Amino acid sequence: MALTLHDTLTRQSRTIQPLDGRTLRFYCCGPTVYGPAHIGNFRTFVAQDVFRRVVEMGGLPTLHVRNLTDVDDKTIRDSQKAGQSLGDFTRFWTEKFHADCAALNLLPPHVEPSAVAHIPHQIRMIETLIQRGHAYASADGSVYFKVASYPDYGRLSHLEDRELKLGASTTAGAMDSDEYSKDSLADFALWKARRPEDGPNHWPSPWGDGRPGWHLECSAMSLEYLGEDFDVHSGGIDLIFPHHENEIAQSCCSTHGKFAHHWFHVTHLMVDGGKMSKSLGNLYTLEDLQKRGYHPAEVRYVLISGHYRAPLNFTFHSLDAARQALQKLARFDKALLERGCAASPARGDLAPGPFADAWKTLTDDLNVPGALGAVFGAINRTKPAALTEAEVLACHRGLHFMLEALGLRLPPILDEAAVEVPAEIATLAEQRWNAKQSKDWAAADALRKELDALGWIIKDGKDGYQVMPK
């Protein structure tokens, strides 16, 4: 397999090859656990999950690290507001996050380090940066990274002329009192001195009590679990600047390595053609969608249905379309099962087979929409009833190979799903069936119409009928 992936730094698609020749090591910026993640956050995590699955299905083991940001301005502020300890507060939201991830069929990372549990690592990194002349402590006990000491700063985001913009933000009044203690406005905090409003949330350091700056945790924890050099670093497109730029500066100035060798950024999700925001009321969580009757698998399908580097517009219509598309896949799978396939093929037996085109497309910069198109194309060309036994088996294994690579789980076929039918509805349906049996078409149609008005549909079979909500 030759998997290619676009690299933000070089702006080119590059072949994925593990630095150590054995395992692909990659780091993803995880959630800040101070509230429920929304589907925009999950677009990024799902895209990363597809990447990992494609790498693994291609035969390359991964070492996947995704952190939890459980100490920062927002977690501290909101835990205090909730009257909870920081630990209790972030644990609650971490568990919620994990539940959502499981529902979306995300593979759990191999390591999920907590920022608050790695403060000593972060302090050590700051000490090294100070020793090497890349950081300095200010009078109030904060420590800043000296951007001017790192000539490569800005390479990832290609924002060369920082000073112009910094001047602009100053005149816009963005400067707060903290920033006066910096040598340069471009410098960013590695350690933030304790403030009264932080409550009990402060830790000792050589520069006094305080807490680590946000950017530092990823540098410290990726070093701890992946080393000075590792393969891929990923996050939402908004993290390119300043977060990843800052990580590069911290890591490259405190180690002898080159940090991440490949940058994988996922474009934002849009809702109803625009940006998601609380004020517009279009910021959905997985739970919001589940309450509206959508299954997480349908949400996942929507989130992968656009290429990760293109804007994707999320709508309820797209969720409905996802439901039908998954049904189509499930029906095809069922047709294969009826030809005698095992329900769950062993993962080791999976191979692209008749879906080789789809797989090839998927390995070309994770072209999920193209791959899905190829899957359906293959399905449309295949008549399960006309296949030989060997072909049926290969087809089934190929289908499940692709489903596994995309992380799609087939839903039950809707016709067969158990539905709770209220007694009054059941009675009307029974009356209609009886009318139909006695060929009283007028009465049967009237009852069908009545049920329709109540929101129920009758589906007749040969020997019986089914009542379904509309």
Next chain:
RNA sequence: GGCGAGGUAGCAAAGUGGUAAUGCACUGGUCUGCAAAACCGGUAUGCGCGGGUUCAAUUCCCGCCCUCGCCUCCA
């Protein structure tokens, strides 16, 4: 202003220097008492606009318009 992404059928979304995958929706047919489901078909002479290169461009080049994102802590 700088940097980046994108503008393809009603909606969504791939793709290619030689005349446009796929999903949804819509629609014709088979089936059905009628439906539904399923299955078999159909649906962009067109790919933001204007030039240019070429035997040939939606695909390359130039200009323009529009949308979205980032520009100090937002996936």
